[in-house]
Amino acid sequence: QITLEETGPTLVKPTQTLTLTCTFSGFSLSSPGAGVGWIRQPPGKALEWLARIYWPDDKRYNPSLESRLSIMKDTSKNQVVLTMTNMDPVDTATYFCAHRPETTDDYDYWGQGILVTVSS
Amino acid sequence: QSALTQPRSVSGSPGQSVTISCTGTSSDVGGYNYVSWYQQHPGKAPKLMIYHVNTRPSGVPDRFFGSKSGNTASLTIAGLQAEDEADYYCCSYAGSYLRVFGTGTEVTVL
Numbered sequence: 001q002i003t004l005e006e007t008g009p010t011l012v013k014p015t016q017t018l019t020l021t022c023t024f025s026g027f028s029l030s031s032p033g034a035g036v037g038w039i040r041q042p043p044g045k046a047l048e049w050l051a052r053i054y055w056p057d058d059k060r061y062n063p064s065l066e067s068r069l070s071i072m073k074d075t076s077k078n079q080v081v082l083t084m085t086n087m088d089p090v091d092t093a094t095y096f097c098a099h100r101p102e103t104t105d106d107y108d109y110w111g112q113g114i115l116v117t118v119s120s
Numbered sequence: 121q122s123a124l125t126q127p128r129s130v131s132g133s134p135g136q137s138v139t140i141s142c143t144g145t146s147s148d149v150g151g152y153n154y155v156s157w158y159q160q161h162p163g164k165a166p167k168l169m170i171y172h173v174n175t176r177p178s179g180v181p182d183r184f185f186g187s188k189s190g191n192t193a194s195l196t197i198a199g200l201q202a203e204d205e206a207d208y209y210c211c212s213y214a215g216s217y218l219r220v221f222g223t224g225t226e227v228t229v230l
Binding site (some may be wrong): 039049098110114 | 211
């Protein structure tokens with residue numbers, strides 16, 4: 001059974017750096033083909049793909065946010081960490097992490113999401 | 121990398137069919153057979169319904185059908201049921217291992 005859970009601050013101030021952790025079980029990022037992605041959704045708006053990390057350590061970022069994003073994995077802890085610098089109120093959103101299966105580059109299991117509000 | 125264009129809403133009566141379009145460019149939808157569709161109920165995480173244009177993951181009813189022509193992909197829901205009322209998002213590979221989502225469509229069952 002694959003599960004994922006996002007943790008981190010639910011309130012950050014403008015210009016601060018956001019650090020979110022995705023803790024997962026049921027798969028390992030040391031297995032060929034395994035991957036985790038981050039997707040966000042502002043309240044009442046559409047999904048936006050942010051970044052992903054695949055075995056062994058292949059990282060990709062949304063070009064419009066690449067300068068602000070960093071994704072890392074800790075295989076021993078079954079965690080993926082996403083950092084986003086210089087947070088702005090427009091970054092207020094629910095942030096999801098999700099599992100990428102071997103058969104497709106899409107996401108078949110998702111965490112419940114964490115709502116992050118950017119406000120002073 | 122612009123969001124794919126979907127109609128804001130579609131609706132149908134129980135038992136009817138509805139089709140949601142997803143329009144991109146030759147750099148995403150038109151360039152690859154890697155279009156997927158997600159269903160999202162209010163307050164919930166998205167659920168993968170279709171991948172690789174027309175492949176259903178295990179457990180997804182065969183009432184959901186994906187297709188593509190040129191730069192436009194489509195999701196058809198046949199035999200509409202009350203539980204199908206949700207938001208639907210398309211997603212496409214956009215080259216360089218990147219993904220782009222659509223603007224989202226609200227499906228209403230009348």
